[in-house]
Amino acid sequence: YTQAYTLSLHDALPIYMAGTMFIETETTPNPATLKFLPGEQVMTGGTRDFRDEDDAAASPLATALFDLGDVTGVFFGRDFVSVTAGPGVDWSALKPQVVAILLDHFVSQTPLFHAPSASGFSVPAEDEDFDDDPDDADIVAQIRELIETRVRPAVANDGGDIVYRGFREGVVYLTMQGACAGCPSSTATLKNGIETLLKHYVPEVSEVRAA
Secondary structure (H helix, E strand, O other), X not given: OEEEEEEOOOOEEEEEEEOOEEXXXXXXXXXXXXXXXXXXXXXXXXXXXXXXXXXXXOOHHHHHHHOOOOEEEEEEOOOOEEEEEOOXXXXXXXXHHHHHHHHHHHHHOOOOOOHHHOOOOOOOOOOOOOOOOHHHHHHHHHHHHHHHHHHHHHHHHOOEEXXXXXEEOOEEEEEEEEXXXXXXXXXXXXXXXXXXXXXXXXXXXXXXXXO
């Protein structure tokens, strides 16, 4: 592959190319995580978060990334792949290796998942039971709509995702994934960003906690 550069609204971002295929890279609020954009759809629905090699066994691409040895997390979004490096890892050395694996995957059009695991998305189904009180159905619907329309798109821009995990006694439970998991600013994002937003639009919300 070759490396070129393009101008964005913010910074010059490196693009790695192989023929007509290119991988754009972006930094995230988590210094351990980089976001890689192949210029095409990655997940047809939902997202998938891999925290270790056992999780990665479901995906040839995730397995190849973990096999590099310095990767501690992989996240598949709609149109990006976020990769988290271990403590002390030099991204300048790791990034070309990650890009080479991604280019090989997308150029060869290898399936993202092994067949039995293709439906194992991390995003919960709309009807998944979180033990929410039926009397709170309208409140939960408002919360979930705000998360889907206001929170998740913004978090995806940072290479991660936020998943709803329940609403009980005024507390909203959320799980942070991808670049957001382990990010130094994740607590501030939950408290100062998401909690403030939900409390403003849904008065019944008193707090947001990580699940």
